[in-house]
Amino acid sequence: MRQRFVYVLAAALVLWAGGGALGSVGAAQPEMPAAPGETTIAGWSVSCKDFRGHAVTTMRIANLGDVGRAGVINRVPVIAIDPDIIGRLPNKLQLFFYEHECAHHVLGHWFQSSMTMETDADCWAIRQGRDKGIFSRDDVMSFAPFLANSGGSVFGHLPGPQRAKQLLSCFDGQ
Numbered sequence: 001m002r003q004r005f006v007y008v009l010a011a012a013l014v015l016w017a018g019g020g021a022l023g024s025v026g027a028a029q030p031e032m033p034a035a036p037g038e039t040t041i042a043g044w045s046v047s048c049k050d051f052r053g054h055a056v057t058t059m060r061i062a063n064l065g066d067v068g069r070a071g072v073i074n075r076v077p078v079i080a081i082d083p084d085i086i087g088r089l090p091n092k093l094q095l096f097f098y099e100h101e102c103a104h105h106v107l108g109h110w111f112q113s114s115m116t117m118e119t120d121a122d123c124w125a126i127r128q129g130r131d132k133g134i135f136s137r138d139d140v141m142s143f144a145p146f147l148a149n150s151g152g153s154v155f156g157h158l159p160g161p162q163r164a165k166q167l168l169s170c171f172d173g174q
């Protein structure tokens with residue numbers, strides 16, 4: 001089970017780093033950030049640095065097929081965001097997804113993956129938002145209906161209702 005997970009993950013990363021993603025990089029619109037790693041999500045100025053302290057570049061990529069993804073292109077850590085998908089979400093949830101992708105870089109998931117990396121990234125994102133004063137507990141509760149239809153994934157996202165519950169326990173934890 002674990003071996004299969006690692007294989008599936010590796011295949012996905014290769015595809016992202018070398019395949020489909022590069023094909024659409026020409027269409028990407030890198031932000032003109034105020035500082036390296038800074039971008040604007042739902043009107044908030046946010047930034048992300050990876051576990052080495054390197055700035056993470058945010059790119060808008062149409063037809064990404066997912067709200068966001070974390071990856072590395074030519075050794076540059078990036079967060080790719082589908083502007084159409086994220087644009088349909090409430091502001092705070094947009095910020096949550098951004099922080100979730102950032103968490104993969106902060107926690108170094110590129111170099112050391114684990115079965116819990118999605119839940120770890122969720123938790124980091126929630127606590128980051130809480131500690132920055134972006135998320136209230138009510139904000140986190142408001143995410144639940146949007147996660148409810150999600151069925152989980154081979155990459156370790158919990159099914160929606162469980163994921164929403166886990167987010168709250170992260171908010172309430174240290």
Ligand SMILES: [Zn+2]
Binds near residue numbers: 100101104118121
């Ligand atoms: Zn993730």
